Amino acid sequence: MSYEAVVLVSFGGPERPEDVLPFLANVTRGRGVPPERLAEVAEHYQHFGGVSPINQQNRDLLAALGADFAANGLDLPIYWGNRNWHPMLADTVGRMRDDGVRSALAFVTSAYGGYSSCRQYQEDIAAARAAVGADAPVIDKIRQFWDHPGFVEPHADAVRHAAATLDPARRSTTRLVFTAHSIPTSMAATAGPTGGRYEAQLRETARLVAAAAAPDLPYDLVWQSRSGPPQVPWLEPDVNDHLTALAADGVTSVVVSPIGFVSDHLEVVWDLDNEAADTAKRLGLDFVRAGTPGTDPRFVSMIRELVTERLNPADTRPQPGLGSLPVWDTCPADCCPPPRRRP
Structure with missing residues (x-):
């Protein structure tokens, strides 16, 4: 066409x-x-x-x-x-x-x-x-x-630049924390050939960005911006809970990279630059947030x-990405169905 x-x-x-x-x-x-x-x-x-x-x-x-x-x-x-x-x-x-x-x-x-x-x-x-x-x-x-060089490389450069602002003497106790928008676990665990695509792709992006930007730093993928009813389980851990656990384990510094996002919109500047940064300050963690691709x-x-x-x-078409997951051009009609609503 x-x-x-x-x-x-x-x-x-x-x-x-x-x-x-x-x-x-x-x-x-x-x-x-x-x-x-x-x-x-x-x-x-x-x-x-x-x-x-x-x-x-x-x-x-x-x-x-x-x-x-x-x-x-x-x-x-x-x-x-x-x-x-x-x-x-x-x-x-x-x-x-x-x-x-x-x-x-x-x-x-x-x-x-x-x-x-x-x-x-x-x-x-x-x-x-x-x-x-x-x-x-x-x-x-x-x-x-998710694994296109034009998406991965700006995230990797942002992580590299953010990490460079932290105390190099604390490099051995620095952690890289990737975040993305949490979703209901029922949505994340959709059955069939397209099930689990969201989380799997995010984990692949996290791996690619970490390898390019800071291969010496351990990293985690955690979640942010939960918005659903409290009785519905969503992907965890939340970034604030994870920062608390890291501080208890002796981590002194964190680089937070919002790989789930393409720009610094409100869920980045509020949930991370305000809430997560406040959590880190309370815990005594050095905190820096990496940027997003933007323009x-x-x-x-x-x-x-x-x-x-x-x-x-x-x-x-199609050009291979940097990762190991399959790349396709169009999605089947039954791809990624919505989760069932609870009565």
């Missing part, structure tokens, strides 16, 4: 204090999140004036991607639509239709497989197309990129390369 545009699909975030609660209502609809948890998360956003960094980060990525496309002769318009806040994906798809776009590729700002990190975005795309109607453009999601030129070029794979499949 030929493609006439690219659409950046992301999570979205509030940009005014009055946006916060409606945004959170969109995020948590149908998930049974307690009102007190919503109020707690809303306060996190109000700490930053009710503005999430993610939309501006996406605007910066769009600008960088447009410049990269132009510099490399890739003549495709780039659109942007969000899952949970403006610009909403359905509105964007409607604008694409009005502009005469009949087919497009979607780049999703999530590197990994799994329901909430991949399949749900495909459902969002399908729902947006259905809302626009029969003349909505066909939109195909670009493949996952690193290698990450931007990666997106163009993934687009080119789909434009020229006979020549360039």
Whole structure:
């Protein structure tokens, strides 16, 4: 198939204090999140004036991607639509239709497989197309990129630079801690050939980044940003609990790397730069947080390369990643189903 545009699909975030609660209502609809948890998360956003960094980060990525496309002769318009806040994906798809776009590729700002990190975005795309109607453009999601050099290498450089700020005399008691968004264990343990994809890919990314950035440091993969009902088990340990355990084991310094994320949005700057940093301070741990790819030129070029794979499949698809897990171009229709809701 030929493609006439690219659409950046992301999570979205509030940009005014009055946006916060409606945004959170969109995020948590149908998930049974307690009102007190919503109020707690809303306060996190109000700490930053009710503005999430993610939309501006996406605007910066769009600008960088447009410049990269132009510099490399890739003549495709780039659109942007969000899952949970403006610009909403359905509105964007409607604008694409009005502009005469009949087919497009979607780049999703999530590197990994799994329901909430991949399949749900495909459902969002399908729902947006259905809302626009029969003349909505066909939109195909670009493949996952957890082990692509353009994703791994910026994370590795960030870890290397962060570790260099710590006391070298404490190197032997320094630990590298990778984090990603926790998910329900029922979602992580989905049966079938695509089961366990999210956690397995994250562990592969952690291995690749650690080997490239700090092969002498022991490392762990832990979890952050749990948001579900307390009675539902999620992946553990939480990063704050893990820091407590590390301090008890004699670790003196930690480098925290949020490999589950592509930019420094609110779950990074609040959950890590505030909560985890406060935990480390209370425990007497030296703490430094590594950055995320953001608009690193290698990450931007990666997106163009993934687009080119789909434009020229006979020549360039699929390119192998740095890791040992299989790489594929499209997901089967039954890939990564949602977890069953408890009654």
